[in-house]
Amino acid sequence: NAGVTQTPKFRVLKTGQSMTLLCAQDMNHEYMYWYRQDPGMGLRLIHYSVGEGTTAKGEVPDGYNVSRLKKQNFLLGLESAAPSQTSVYFCASSSSRPGNQETQYFGPGTRLLVL
Amino acid sequence: RKEVEQDPGPFNVPEGATVAFNCTYSNSASQSFFWYRQDCRKEPKLLMSVYSSGNEDGRFTAQLNRASQYISLLIRDSKLSDSATYLCVVNLLTGGGNKLTFGTGTQLKVEL
Numbered sequence: 001n002a003g004v005t006q007t008p009k010f011r012v013l014k015t016g017q018s019m020t021l022l023c024a025q026d027m028n029h030e031y032m033y034w035y036r037q038d039p040g041m042g043l044r045l046i047h048y049s050v051g052e053g054t055t056a057k058g059e060v061p062d063g064y065n066v067s068r069l070k071k072q073n074f075l076l077g078l079e080s081a082a083p084s085q086t087s088v089y090f091c092a093s094s095s096s097r098p099g100n101q102e103t104q105y106f107g108p109g110t111r112l113l114v115l
Numbered sequence: 116r117k118e119v120e121q122d123p124g125p126f127n128v129p130e131g132a133t134v135a136f137n138c139t140y141s142n143s144a145s146q147s148f149f150w151y152r153q154d155c156r157k158e159p160k161l162l163m164s165v166y167s168s169g170n171e172d173g174r175f176t177a178q179l180n181r182a183s184q185y186i187s188l189l190i191r192d193s194k195l196s197d198s199a200t201y202l203c204v205v206n207l208l209t210g211g212g213n214k215l216t217f218g219t220g221t222q223l224k225v226e227l
Contacts (some may be wrong), residue, residue: 042119042202042217043159090158102147102206102213106158 004107012113013081021076023091030096032074036087081114119218136221138203139185147206193225
């Protein structure tokens with residue numbers, strides 16, 4: 001099993017450009033999450049999904065959109081990138097089973113630089 | 116006040132030493148607690164859950180003090196491979212489901 005994978009691993013954007021980050025998991029998890037990690041700050045939740053076709057806002061959703069068309073994939077979109085979105089983005093997934101929901105499995109991260 | 120606070124370190128310790136990290140959380144309704152480990156430029160990985168009675172996993176011991184709202188992690192006989200950032204994570208069950216809040220992490224450097 002590959003676990004959680006993310007594409008791309010690294011990307012440089014110019015201000016105003018758009019891009020989509022792809023997250024895929026092969027563990028049949030119901031729950032998926034997108035976080036960003038910045039120096040001096042903990043991981044912050046951007047958006048999450050509790051099942052195929054459903055999404056919800058996290059702590060810092062502004063400037064991002066998400067879609068969960070298939071259970072195994074969770075896409076994060078930046079419609080008009082800003083320098084403040086320079087960060088490392090982590091996708092994670094977890095089971096929906098009670099007692100297992102809190103254990104999240106993370107992807108390797110996407111490093112995004114917005115110039 | 117941050118929801119989860121940790122001393123960022125770094126803690127520089129010699130191989131074989133015992134080192135302890137603390138973490139405090141602000142929401143008394145928090146229900147479950149974890150330590151994650153994050154290596155440099157890698158993703159976080161679950162190290163261990165923290166149970167009310169305290170729990171041990173090999174050289175690692177985690178403890179929870181609900182009255183004082185802090186969590187600790189003790190590492191005995193430190194190895195070079197223990198060098199990493201340790202993230203304190205607190206779970207709060209909300210109307211939207213489980214909400215994990217991550218601390219900023221404590222950096223550990225184990226030296227020869």
